[in-house]
Amino acid sequence: MSEAVRELTFKDYATDQEVRWCPGCGDYSILKAVHRALADAKADPANTVFVSGIGCSSRLPYYVETYGFHTIHGRAPAIATGVKLANPALDVWVITGDGDGLSIGGNHLLHALRRNVNLNILMLNNEIYGLTKGQYSPTSRIGTESPSSPHGSLDTPVQPGLFAIGAGATFIARAVDIDQKGLPVILNEARNHVGAAFVEILQNCIVYNADVFDDVVAKKTAADTQIHVVHGEPLVYGKARDKGLRLNPRTLALEAVTLGVDGVTEADILVHDETNPVLAQLLVTLRAPLPVAMGVIHRRQAPAFDQSFVEHKPAVRRQRVRQLLHKGNILDRR
Amino acid sequence: MSEAVRELTFKDYATDQEVRWCPGCGDYSILKAVHRALADAKADPANTVFVSGIGCSSRLPYYVETYGFHTIHGRAPAIATGVKLANPALDVWVITGDGDGLSIGGNHLLHALRRNVNLNILMLNNEIYGLTKGQYSPTSRIGTESPSSPHGSLDTPVQPGLFAIGAGATFIARAVDIDQKGLPVILNEARNHVGAAFVEILQNCIVYNADVFDDVVAKKTAADTQIHVVHGEPLVYGKARDKGLRLNPRTLALEAVTLGVDGVTEADILVHDETNPVLAQLLVTLRAPLPVAMGVIHRRQAPAFDQSFVEHKPAVRRQRVRQLLHKGNILDRR
Amino acid sequence: MRGCFDAEAQVANMGSESRSGKLSYVVRFAGDSGDGIQLQGQQFTMASALGGNDLATLPDFPAEIRAPAGTRYGVSAFQIHFGGERITSPGDTPDVLIAFNPAALVVNLPQLEPGALILVDEQAFTEQRLKRADLDRNPLEDSSLATFEVVRIDISRLTEEAVKPFGMGAKDSQRCKNFWALGLMLWMFDQPRDPTVAWIERRFANEALRNANLAALNAGHAYGETAELTRVLAQHPTPAAPLARAEYRTITGAEGVALGLLAAGELADTQVMFCSYPITPASSILHHLADLEDAGVSTFQAEDEIAAICAAIGASYAGRLGVTSSSGPGIALKTEAMGLAVAAELPLIIVNSQRAGPSTGMPTKTEQSDLYQAVYGRNGDTPIPVLATRSPGDCFDTTIEAVRIALRHMTPVMLLTDGYIANASELWPIPDIDHYPPIASTKPTENTEGSVFQRDPSTLGRVWAAPGDRRFVYRVGGIEKDIETGNISYDAANHQAMTDMRAAKVASVADFIPDQVIEQGSPGGLAVVAWGSTYGTLHQAVLESIRAGLDVAQIHLRHLNPLPGNLGELLGRFHTVLVPELNTGQLATLLRDRLLVRVAQLNKVTGQPFTVQEVRQAIQQHARPRLKEVRP
Amino acid sequence: MRGCFDAEAQVANMGSESRSGKLSYVVRFAGDSGDGIQLQGQQFTMASALGGNDLATLPDFPAEIRAPAGTRYGVSAFQIHFGGERITSPGDTPDVLIAFNPAALVVNLPQLEPGALILVDEQAFTEQRLKRADLDRNPLEDSSLATFEVVRIDISRLTEEAVKPFGMGAKDSQRCKNFWALGLMLWMFDQPRDPTVAWIERRFANEALRNANLAALNAGHAYGETAELTRVLAQHPTPAAPLARAEYRTITGAEGVALGLLAAGELADTQVMFCSYPITPASSILHHLADLEDAGVSTFQAEDEIAAICAAIGASYAGRLGVTSSSGPGIALKTEAMGLAVAAELPLIIVNSQRAGPSTGMPTKTEQSDLYQAVYGRNGDTPIPVLATRSPGDCFDTTIEAVRIALRHMTPVMLLTDGYIANASELWPIPDIDHYPPIASTKPTENTEGSVFQRDPSTLGRVWAAPGDRRFVYRVGGIEKDIETGNISYDAANHQAMTDMRAAKVASVADFIPDQVIEQGSPGGLAVVAWGSTYGTLHQAVLESIRAGLDVAQIHLRHLNPLPGNLGELLGRFHTVLVPELNTGQLATLLRDRLLVRVAQLNKVTGQPFTVQEVRQAIQQHARPRLKEVRP
Numbered sequence A, B: 001m002s003e004a005v006r007e008l009t010f011k012d013y014a015t016d017q018e019v020r021w022c023p024g025c026g027d028y029s030i031l032k033a034v035h036r037a038l039a040d041a042k043a044d045p046a047n048t049v050f051v052s053g054i055g056c057s058s059r060l061p062y063y064v065e066t067y068g069f070h071t072i073h074g075r076a077p078a079i080a081t082g083v084k085l086a087n088p089a090l091d092v093w094v095i096t097g098d099g100d101g102l103s104i105g106g107n108h109l110l111h112a113l114r115r116n117v118n119l120n121i122l123m124l125n126n127e128i129y130g131l132t133k134g135q136y137s138p139t140s141r142i143g144t145e146s147p148s149s150p151h152g153s154l155d156t157p158v159q160p161g162l163f164a165i166g167a168g169a170t171f172i173a174r175a176v177d178i179d180q181k182g183l184p185v186i187l188n189e190a191r192n193h194v195g196a197a198f199v200e201i202l203q204n205c206i207v208y209n210a211d212v213f214d215d216v217v218a219k220k221t222a223a224d225t226q227i228h229v230v231h232g233e234p235l236v237y238g239k240a241r242d243k244g245l246r247l248n249p250r251t252l253a254l255e256a257v258t259l260g261v262d263g264v265t266e267a268d269i270l271v272h273d274e275t276n277p278v279l280a281q282l283l284v285t286l287r288a289p290l291p292v293a294m295g296v297i298h299r300r301q302a303p304a305f306d307q308s309f310v311e312h313k314p315a316v317r318r319q320r321v322r323q324l325l326h327k328g329n330i331l332d333r334r
Numbered sequence C, D: 001m002r003g004c005f006d007a008e009a010q011v012a013n014m015g016s017e018s019r020s021g022k023l024s025y026v027v028r029f030a031g032d033s034g035d036g037i038q039l040q041g042q043q044f045t046m047a048s049a050l051g052g053n054d055l056a057t058l059p060d061f062p063a064e065i066r067a068p069a070g071t072r073y074g075v076s077a078f079q080i081h082f083g084g085e086r087i088t089s090p091g092d093t094p095d096v097l098i099a100f101n102p103a104a105l106v107v108n109l110p111q112l113e114p115g116a117l118i119l120v121d122e123q124a125f126t127e128q129r130l131k132r133a134d135l136d137r138n139p140l141e142d143s144s145l146a147t148f149e150v151v152r153i154d155i156s157r158l159t160e161e162a163v164k165p166f167g168m169g170a171k172d173s174q175r176c177k178n179f180w181a182l183g184l185m186l187w188m189f190d191q192p193r194d195p196t197v198a199w200i201e202r203r204f205a206n207e208a209l210r211n212a213n214l215a216a217l218n219a220g221h222a223y224g225e226t227a228e229l230t231r232v233l234a235q236h237p238t239p240a241a242p243l244a245r246a247e248y249r250t251i252t253g254a255e256g257v258a259l260g261l262l263a264a265g266e267l268a269d270t271q272v273m274f275c276s277y278p279i280t281p282a283s284s285i286l287h288h289l290a291d292l293e294d295a296g297v298s299t300f301q302a303e304d305e306i307a308a309i310c311a312a313i314g315a316s317y318a319g320r321l322g323v324t325s326s327s328g329p330g331i332a333l334k335t336e337a338m339g340l341a342v343a344a345e346l347p348l349i350i351v352n353s354q355r356a357g358p359s360t361g362m363p364t365k366t367e368q369s370d371l372y373q374a375v376y377g378r379n380g381d382t383p384i385p386v387l388a389t390r391s392p393g394d395c396f397d398t399t400i401e402a403v404r405i406a407l408r409h410m411t412p413v414m415l416l417t418d419g420y421i422a423n424a425s426e427l428w429p430i431p432d433i434d435h436y437p438p439i440a441s442t443k444p445t446e447n448t449e450g451s452v453f454q455r456d457p458s459t460l461g462r463v464w465a466a467p468g469d470r471r472f473v474y475r476v477g478g479i480e481k482d483i484e485t486g487n488i489s490y491d492a493a494n495h496q497a498m499t500d501m502r503a504a505k506v507a508s509v510a511d512f513i514p515d516q517v518i519e520q521g522s523p524g525g526l527a528v529v530a531w532g533s534t535y536g537t538l539h540q541a542v543l544e545s546i547r548a549g550l551d552v553a554q555i556h557l558r559h560l561n562p563l564p565g566n567l568g569e570l571l572g573r574f575h576t577v578l579v580p581e582l583n584t585g586q587l588a589t590l591l592r593d594r595l596l597v598r599v600a601q602l603n604k605v606t607g608q609p610f611t612v613q614e615v616r617q618a619i620q621q622h623a624r625p626r627l628k629e630v631r632p
């Protein structure tokens, strides 16, 4: 195992298959970050499995030189659970989209998260059904115009992070497709987490929902529209890192403050505690005009489901089966 | 409509069908509370529909003298959505269990809640699959011994209230089956809410999970183990109403205090704000040794999904269809 | 396995009928769900088995968990057919009915024939309880039971007296009634009490309870010996059944499937992952397998049926044998995922414990109406092999056979059983697992090289490589794939080739299964062709018809897709084919489709098994008398 | 509706072939997805229609949303068959291929026959783009195109020049190429430019873009007139098709279903609720219906297919007509809920736009492989009526017929269409909705009394009462119910009665549908029996075979369950029955099952429609020459 693996570069994690997303799709950068993360982790391709559902995003496993299973729509968390339970030694990734994971697949995602199955779950959220040509998805904002909602969608969207909190997720992170520096790091944080790790990646579908995240991810303004949270560090942001978030204990809400203004000092700024589920809710629901939270928003230790499975003892197996066949009262007529 | 309806007593809301739950089942008291709530609301049986899935709990519609649809396992929220969209004038109730609503039906519940469909959803939570003879359910505590988990279940349970928060529910309440005074009131609060109202009812399955809620609901200790929350009122509890909940802004957690002890005054006690989603999370996740929250934990106004459907104008319909048939370029060969 | 029946001993027993002139009896216990009827039946079953009888049972319980006492719909019943000859059906008409209350009596009355013995708990026929059973009058007091032998015993009071010494009040004592009646029945048929004594001692930790139940059992037994009603309440010992030399146990169908999976996993040297979501009547298989990791089977209770099959598919992808189990409505939910397993060419066992449909239907009642679904019920051209079990014990072998096919051909396999088989028990010669050939799979060996999509030409099974193996790192999915590389392919010719390959794969199963045999009878006249749990009843009906001189034979199918290769030719040798089924004619469709054969149908969709009588009548209608063969 | 074809005019046109001696042509546009090929095809379709031609189209696009430019798998194509005679199939072999790049050329070459005209964009045959298409050599420069007429035009440059005046750079100008080529084709077949001009003017708000596209269109047209290549690039005007007097429009299958639902809702005076979850190729029906509440149809995009059918069932329970729509894998997910609709006796329309399976299969490719699923694919004995559409225009009438059945019998109805029909267009005589009889339902009238479970004896449809109506407050569910009261019932005889009732209900549909007719030909020899989208191709193949003197007839089924009552008798009048299907033989199964008839099969599972040639060959194999009838 060891040698061959250690020498792999991030290009070795790409398959020989031609990548078939639309030119300019955010999925390309995410794929690159995945390759990078695997290389950084010196991941063993033979012990790594990518499981996905259906959608543009779910094509990703075809492009990663590890074991891969492109399954059916919405069911990747369930199939991945089976893979992981069958062989807990594997490093199992789930690739899903906002439609795949939160529309048809919402229930399996819920249960993978609440059971805390040791999976790395990446949700590529472009707030649209890409593969089926652009209908609004469960994360589409109200008023999204699409072929199935020509005058704007009416449904209140799901918030993936809040959903994960509701599911009792033990790891919740958020990242941006084009963040080639930060994304691989977050992917490896997810990989290292023991239990279900949920990563929402804001992904740009340039064909059907182009630039829908621009207000958050546009490079020019990113320093003010995003806050990168780090455990144990104060929640500051802004180009000059002079802004911060403070808890208003009366409204139980976070508010933006500027260091030095109105007597605000660093001591007023909340320090990120990734283990606190209430802070997680506050951070995960942050929206403009407040900055949107990126990074590891929540992480806490809890027993992972797959660890609890008893190991099989092969030596005694036939004897045990024989014993079970003879369970109960026996009429011996030999 | 009016007269006949006004004269109905709660007994008129019972059907002629023999109720077939196990003697002593908590579902009986819930059924009674439903009858009571309908009578209190002077509900019109003809405009009321109860939709349920499958489970002991889901048999309830057969025993309510209104329209009723006992459907298939887990799908009641979806079917009820169809009923409500088809006729927004109806008062539509969903009856589900912890298995029906959070196991197989988790996805539909999620989407009914996030869309904010104007339904009254009652989840009869007995932390077990009753009808299929007692397997552990998604709300069963870790270690629950059951036919499918003879040495105790391993899965971390879903918390129904927290799940509802994750789904963005606009109304979340909790109640106890035997609370014949409080339960009908809460049911009518749910009924009056415009949008999806989610009510978790702790229900005793005396056959397969007897008294699992005893630590919370036992009459003797209830005053100390439950806190009945009321919007705008301080969060106090205890037989002497001398205990209360205070927010620790450092840990972002609620802590129990006693009035008069350590200088605690009523001003220290948090006042319940049912519109605050963060407080909702704090309250809904309260567990022993803290009291468990009962009552309307969260309620906020938001547009309900079903209101947004356009009304049909019958007079112009044939003309409109004819017009649509002629859409596009016409080759006139008449 | 029932072939283990010892033919010589069978002959030896002929003519050695018990004193009453019968080799076997049918007894039916009936009462409230709360009366412990099923337990009583199981104990009697165990005793008959250990007493050396062959047997078949029919538990029949209400849909409600604990239906209100005394109602008709709340009646729980347990029927057992046992005795000193080969027993294949639970019997049409009870010789003895034990009725614990008026509802239990009226509900079961239509099944009885004149002369049957009825034992009632006299005290239960109060006005209130008659009303509970929707009765205006007391049937014990009018002429409605005139054609039967009715024995009124005050079981309640007698039990009360028996258990009083142990501090039981009147109410608690009611819970021992079942053991009192069991004691009486054991006396009546001269069956051993020891197994029940042992069971009670194991079961009740509480000393008072234990002693009370033992006392009730013994009191019932003693009552038989001392009662003055001996004219009607006589002892009817049955001879030991002519069993082949073996160890025997009782087995239910659910146990049979569970044990079959345990054994198959072991024979295939493969870990089994059983993924399921509870549903009646399939859940008991899950219950039997829970916590048997040390025997190579782990269980996963999924959030729904779709997750269950998907987890099983994931397990199969990861190199364990995935198994999923449900009933009709749950199987319906699994159909999309079955297509994935077909497309990905993965082994998978799907067990369907059929129940009465459509929709929720009657979950506790049996039916054979999911055959269409099994054979035809998927989108696309998506064939999978389908097998059906015929009896509780047969579940064991058919399950092993299903696993053998799944691993040989790398395909999902549907295994059909039903609510009747799942709950019924029979006496089962415990097989020696060492006598079973190992189950081969396409797992790569040290020498396997090349692509995972190489297929064995005779089975079309591809290489079952799993993550962890450095040599086969590969990707697969539900989109059509290139027949050689496994990469996504939209090529027209490739799709045709893949479709043909999938069809040929399932067809190739027929090359590995034995020719269809005739169970009994010989060609020429009427063939009774069926599948599944009707086996036992049909066996008896055909046997009786043959004895009555009719030209009829029995053919019972285990393999439904593909059908055995010789079946068409075999049926061609009969004048008429009669297909009895507990559905509207699903095997009939299959036979017409695959063999273009004209069939007569006998269909029953009541949630109840056939009776021997019903089948005999149909045979009568279609069969001719057998002609003595004249040889030149 | 295609019966509207005017037979007299048809005859009149005979012999009036265009100058080149042909009444109709097949043109295929092919290029990158980004080249606007589908738009170009649609515009040409519109022009031909308004030019008075009959037509049939075959769009053929890649699975990828925007496949990388220049690759073989990224080729998007649009084929149209149009002209002055009745057109039923999109044509086997293009007379003209317009290829925008090397990949588009090589991928489509196998379809061409010697003599075909190939137009290529010369500039696209660069080394780099040849490599993109996996070509070592430039086919324009070797002998591989020797048997064709090849016209090399520098479309890219010519377009660039045409649009330069409007400030378009070289790159932007590429996006106008499709209009340039369209202009040339319109000139070539003498089709009107006005509809496209109007479309461009409506579509492009940006003036520069609008003018550029118009300029490109006109330049292409002018090129035809002035080009010096007239030997090969001649004008081939087609005569107007001999159409009956009517207003015509083009219609796709998806539009046909959508319009059919709108009309059916109106005819039934019932609100329609269309509940769906997107899936290829079914989504376009949802798109067409979105925001048509004012025409009586509201849409609900559900969270998955199960929620979609469940919401539709909820709507039907509440008194609207619930409709749900999906493709194979999604339909699989709906099967459990279909059982509920059967059990609850509610009307429901389930539309299946079939695609190539199994599993995800090839979503953009067509197939007819969900017939098993439609007819047999449910747990329990759960029959539902099944209908299939045969062409885009036929979708309208078949949808109305499906609604008629659902409301008459209170039953879910499965309507089968497929990816080919969904996307293909044809010329369609717009029906006058006033000529359609209203659709009756069992909605209670003011005088209706009694239970909702009263059933019309001839249809077995129960009363369709809905919440809001004080007289019928009732409860229903998926558990077996008493045949009269609707209360839960586990009674044996009742379950039999209900099962029989459900079977009889679906069987009774046959009493209301017309006898099966012979499309063309007469009994005696070979019957070509089929269903669904193969209609057009089969029509042409049979027509040509009849003209070639073969004794063959065409029978095309709309009703698949139940089959028309006279079908068995009708098929009995033929010597041989040939069943061509785009699956492995699913209708063949149905005919054997229901009619016990021996059939020959012609099966193709490539994701592509039949060609006329393929069918003609099979007919040749099975048909005898027609004998002149000798009358005494």
Ligand SMILES: Cc1ncc(C[n+]2csc(CCOP(=O)(O)OP(=O)(O)O)c2C)c(N)n1
Pocket (backbone or CB within 6 Å): A054, A055, A056, A057, A058, A072, A073, A096, A097, A098, A099, A100, A101, A124, A126, A128, A129, A130, A131, A132, A137, D277, D278, D279, D280, D305, D329, D330, D333, D360
């Ligand atoms: C059972 C089933 N239902 C529907 C579909 C069609 N479908 C494929 S992908 C998709 C949505 C994908 O959305 P998302 O997960 O957001 O992926 P994206 O393409 O946006 O990356 C749908 C509805 C399907 N393939 N299978």
Ligand SMILES: Cc1ncc(C[n+]2csc(CCOP(=O)(O)OP(=O)(O)O)c2C)c(N)n1
Pocket (backbone or CB within 6 Å): B054, B055, B056, B057, B058, B072, B073, B096, B097, B098, B099, B100, B101, B124, B126, B128, B129, B130, B131, B132, B137, C277, C278, C279, C280, C305, C329, C330, C333, C360
């Ligand atoms: C599709 C399907 N799967 C499984 C079942 C079996 N089933 C019926 S009820 C039930 C669980 C019910 O649990 P819950 O909702 O908690 O109801 P309870 O009986 O506890 O009130 C299950 C698994 C079913 N009827 N249908």
Ligand code: SF4
Pocket (backbone or CB within 6 Å): A020, A021, A022, A024, A025, A026, A027, A056, A057, A126, A130, A131, A204, A205, A206, A207, A208, D065, D066
């Ligand atoms: S449709 Fe959108 S998400 Fe899909 S490949 Fe294209 S750009 Fe990416």
Ligand code: SF4
Pocket (backbone or CB within 6 Å): B020, B021, B022, B024, B025, B026, B027, B056, B057, B126, B130, B131, B204, B205, B206, B207, B208, C065, C066
């Ligand atoms: S099993 Fe439990 S939940 Fe069901 S009826 Fe009995 S007591 Fe109630």
Ligand SMILES: [Mg+2]
Pocket (backbone or CB within 6 Å): A055, A097, A098, A099, A124, A125, A126, A127, A128, A129, A130, A137
């Ligand atoms: Mg998406």
Ligand SMILES: [Mg+2]
Pocket (backbone or CB within 6 Å): B055, B097, B098, B099, B124, B125, B126, B127, B128, B129, B130, B137
């Ligand atoms: Mg429950």
